[in-house]
Amino acid sequence: ADRLPTFFAVVLALSFVLLMAVFRSLLVPLKAVIMNLLSIGSAxxxxxxxxQWGWGSALVGLGGSAPIDPWLPVMMFAIVFGLSMDYEVFLLSRVKEEYDRxxxxxxxxxxxxxNTARVITAAAAIMVFVFGSFVLEADRSIKMFGFGLAxxxxxxxxxxxxxxVPATMELLGDRNWWLPRWLDRLLPKIDVEGTSYNDTSVVDDPDFELEIEDVLSDDATPRRN
Structure with missing residues (x-):
């Protein structure tokens, strides 16, 4: 329990730095971290x-209140933050691609x-049904875990x-993609979509061009029977 804040801080800090490097922005990763914390806090x-308070406990098959297992907050944070960040990166990648264009x-x-709403909704629906099925288990810890994740x-x-997320990005406007120049120079370039990859080494190879010319000349030469 004493190390829980440290665990949270390390995960949040690393996520912020990585998102800042990928999307070249200060506000986008900050917004992503805050939104993910909203999902986790709601759970x-x-x-x-x-x-713990027993509100509607009969609906999940419990007769009353029950203590929360100490491992639950850590496991829920790790899984929910990972899934939330996956949805966030998927959405932001498409938005950034359109903004650059x-x-x-x-x-x-x-x-x-x-372009991403259907995919995110479908993926989330699968996870909700899977995690929701844990509530049918007799074990209290499994019920609690599945309910929180769902x-x-x-x-x-x-x-x-x-x-x-869309409402916040609409309100922020072009400030979404602001990054100080000195910080832009310090951060590594990370291309998650592979859009900057352009392999011209093979095409620019003179030996490769000669081989292509030989093949074309052989095909163009009429054959004698």
Whole structure:
């Protein structure tokens, strides 16, 4: 329990730095971390309300309140943060691609959301059903774990990812992609989509060009029977 804040801080800091390097922005990674914490905090609140306070505990097959296992917050944080960040990167990659192409933040957010909403919703629906099935187990810890994960993924894929993230990016406008020049020079270039890869080494090879010319000349030479 004493190391839990350190664990949270390390994960959040690494996520912030990596997202800042990938998307070349200060506000985008900050927003991503805050939104992911909203999903995790909502899941913690739901678990405490149902299992510790006993609100609606009969709906999950419990007769009353029950203590929360000490390992649960750590495991829930790790899994939920990973899934939330996966949805976030998938959405932001599409938005950034459109913004680099058009320079219009409003259009980029709209197109990015339209192109990723179905995939994110479908992936989240699968996880919600899988985690929700854990509630049918007789073991209290498994019930608690599955319930918390199902609530977190559901809220993240609907309220957070489909509503709060696009709305925040629309309000921030072009400030989403602001990064100080000195920091841009320090950060490594990370291309998660592979858009900057352009392998021309083979085409520029003179030996390769000569081989192509030989093949073409052989094909063009008429054959005598």
């Amino acid at each position: 913690y609140g739901a678990v405490v309300a149902v299992f 058009t320079g219009d933040n409003e259009l980029a957010v709209a197109d990015g959301l339209a 609530v977190a993924v559901f809220l993240d894929a609907t309220v957070v990812r489909m509503l709060l």
